[in-house]
Amino acid sequence: MERDPDEGMLGWDETVFRNESVFEIDFVPETFRHRDSQMQSLTYALRPAVRGSRPLNVLVRGPPGTGKTTAIQRLYDEIGAETRDVRTIRVNCQVNSTRYSVFSRLFEGTFDYEPPSSGISFKKLFGQIAEQLVEDDRVLVVALDDVNYLFYENEASDTLYSLLRAHEEHAGAKIGVILVSSDPTLDVVDELDPRVQSVFRPEDVYFPVYDEREVVDILRERVDRGFNEGVVTAPILDRVAELTAQSGDLRVGIDLFKRAGLNAEMRGSKTISIEDVESAFETSKYISLSRSLQGLSDSEATLVRVIAEHDGDQAGDVYEAFHEETDLGYTRYSEIVNKLDQLDLIDADYAEIEGRGRSRSLSLSYETDAVLDRLE
Structure with missing residues (x-):
């Protein structure tokens, strides 16, 4: 029996989406509000840089989901449309958190193929990049996105020093740097070595959290471009905007609409309901958690699991369990604890313990099940 289209039910070959890619996190909108x-x-x-000179360095700051990466990508697109004499490369430092891996991505962006996986020193890797820039007479603009991850690994100063001093070793090399930080507790300039501070005097560009009115405005445009007409009613848009504003992360709302749309389709409905939204939010609200966990190494993920099993225990006791699983020493363990604390994945609070002095207790910053489910 065929469905009556007036009943508001989807057929097997129908969808609520006009353009589902609009709800991808890395989608760059035509208008940037x-x-x-x-x-x-x-x-x-x-x-x-467009005139062939070295650009000013920039520090871009702001919480996650405030448009920093989108702004960089839009500007790169505009520069690419204007001239071929500027090479623009964005490096994801959550994935590439060492100086060598950053420059491997710069090599790939310069030559359009990856460098050898072994047998090439950093000096040679760096030299080939700089020499190619000089030979092509091109300006390089490097965006180190989520540069806070370089700080967590104590790689930021060395990486930035190499970029800022490139012209001293390779005359004619012109490189500008954009540092993009999503950690509001990190004072980027103060945490750099003095040798880097003396040459890194950036323009400071701050991206505040969107207020609810701005969230509604941005999400309405996504809805108009991404869904068929009538799929999202005004009350639904307002509820998604409210949840998004509460989280402080626009990515929550974008992901929430995608999941709510899929929920509606699973019901065979042509419209999104409040229940579709509330159900989707139970997953979308953890988008920042999921992103942080995806960037962890095996040993870092292991420590998160150990802390989940020993939630609230003292750091020394947690170390014993961690060492049993990994054989890693206390110094590396302490470094990982500090990184997880900086990522807001754990709380590492100091307290006075009778007979032991000051000691840290370690606990997860999120519900245990939410963390463990996303580590699998």
């Missing part, structure tokens, strides 16, 4: 002043500041800093 409520970031005019930030785009003007970035344009000001990079304008010299």
Whole structure:
């Protein structure tokens, strides 16, 4: 028996989406709302590159989901449309958190193929990049996205020093650097070595959290482009915007709409209901957690599991269990604890323990099940 289209039910070959890619986290919208002043500041800093000069360095700061990466990508697209004499490369430092891996990505962006996996020193890798820039007479603009991960691994100063001093070893090399930090507790400039601070004097561009009115405006455009007409009603848009504003992360709302749309399709409905939204939010609210966990190494993920099993225990007791599983020493263990604390995955609070002095107790910052489910 055929369904009556007036009943508001989807057929097997129908969808609520007009363009599902609009709800991908890395989608770059045609219009970029409520970031005019930030785009003007970035344009000001990079304008010299289009004229063949070294651009100003930039520090881009702001919580996750405030448009920092989108701003960089839009500006890169504009530069690419304007000239071929500027090479723009964005490096994801959550994935590439060492100086060598950062420069491997710069090598790949310069030559369009990856460097050898072994047998090439950093000096040679760096030299080939710089020499190619000089030979092509091109300006390189490097965006170190989520640069806070380089700080967590104590790699930031060495990486930045190499980039900023490139012209001293390779005359004619012109490189500008954009540091993008999503850690509001990290004072980027103060945490750099003095030798780097003396040459890194960036333009400071801050991206604040979107307020609810701005969230509604941005999400409405995504809805208009991504869903068929009538799929999302005004109350649904308002509820998603409310949940998004509470989280402070626009990515939550974007992911929430995608999941809510899929929920509606699973019901065979042509419209998204409040229940579809509330159900989707139980997953979407953890988007920042999922992203942080995906970037962990095996030993870091192991420590998260151990802390989950020993939630609230003292750091020394947690170490004993961690060492049994990994054979890693206390120094590396302490480094990982500090990184997980900086990522807000755990709380590492100091307390006075009778007979032991000050000691840290370690606990997860999220519900245990939510963490363990996303580690699998």
